[in-house]
Amino acid sequence: MEGTTHALTDDHCGRYDAADTERWAAEPDKRPGRTAFQRDRARVLHSAALRRLAGKTQVVTPGSRSYDWDASPRTRLTHSLECAQVGRELGAALGCDPDLVEAACLSHDMGHPPFGHNGEEALNEFAKDCGGFEGNAQSLRLLTRLEPKRFVPDPVSGELVSVGLNLTRACLDAATKYPWARGDHPTDPDSVKFGAYEDDLPVFAWLRRGAPADRKCFEAQVMDWADDVAYSVHDFEDGLHAGHLDPNMLYAEPERTAIWQVAIGRYVPADTAPEELRAALDRLMEQEWWPHGYDGSALAQSRLKDATSQLIGRFCLAAEGATREAYGSGRLTRYGAELVVPREARNECAVLKAVADLYVMQRDEQERIRADQRIVLAELAEALSARAPEGLDPQFRAIFDAAPDDKARKRAVIDQIACLTDASARSLHARLTRRGRRAER
8 A cells, every 4th residue: 555546436435324324223313413423432432341341451460560550550441542542533634433433442342351362362262162262253242242232122033132232334344353254364264363253244244234355444444553553652651660661671682683573473574574673663762752761750751651642643643644645635434445554653563562562561470470360261161161051140141041052052151251350250260160269268
């Protein structure tokens, strides 16, 4: 996309039509005058699933020594709020409906289980015989099925069934980071990233009706970049606050080599040259606002907060400018454009991710915590599955009882675990397992 000019397509060019604002189950607005996307945003903001993100790990676990410096660490909720602010402003600058982008940003992490990506890996292992587990696919399941907001009669049985928050097609599409089912990745069939489980394919097909295959809508691309920007910048900020990162170390070659290795292994394409990443870090460190030191004083906190703002602005303006250069000044929505993020900006963002990964997430203490978290979730999943339907909350017990086969019953158990916070997962584990009861004593 870089360095090219594109004409806007006719479909979804600068407007939202009736198909975009359609809901799975039609319903009247209780308060006339609101837009469909304002209703979507309100439903996400008032959802229990969003509130639960306050108790779910973002990078490191609240309560660990990594956060002795601060009684209010970032969680999945604060990350989602920060992502929403970044995405709303970037989307509005490019012509997207700001409420639509904000709703997508707020909901994009709702399906993440206890203990963040570590919990995701543990549940994926447990669910390998019933379709796997993926946080983004779980988000779709939660938005369209598990979060109790709207019930409608089943067309076959006539029984009332949940349609979740019953969001618009455009909102669900904007929250879909990986628009394909498991095993249908456009270039890598073995990829662990996907956006819908097999039994959620009907609603997935509905929300993707008319969309180009495997292509993210423009609002989802804005959400995705806002997600990258928010967590790369704020994880770097948190590392400095916590004292895990000395900016002067970023000048030393052994440390720099380690950063390139982490970035190339996880955050940039494998063909990225270390020289590109070196240039990216140098560009950032040459800025007058770059935090060359941090001593915890009020002045240092102010300077670090300014650096955070400068980084977010830098990454957003880079995407906005490159996208405008490619598509012109009109409103960009749905499938009328692609978000253009310059390679240099992506490399700068990736370097920040790698720095936080190396100096915060890879600390020995964090690996010990993650190992224990994996054991807790594995044991909890086995214990809950063995006792089910006993031990399941009423909502998930009803799903379990109505399930047609063992795979669907196992999925009900996974759904309950995925909804738990870090603390409630440990509490339930302690009640159901001998290891947990010993630890409590």
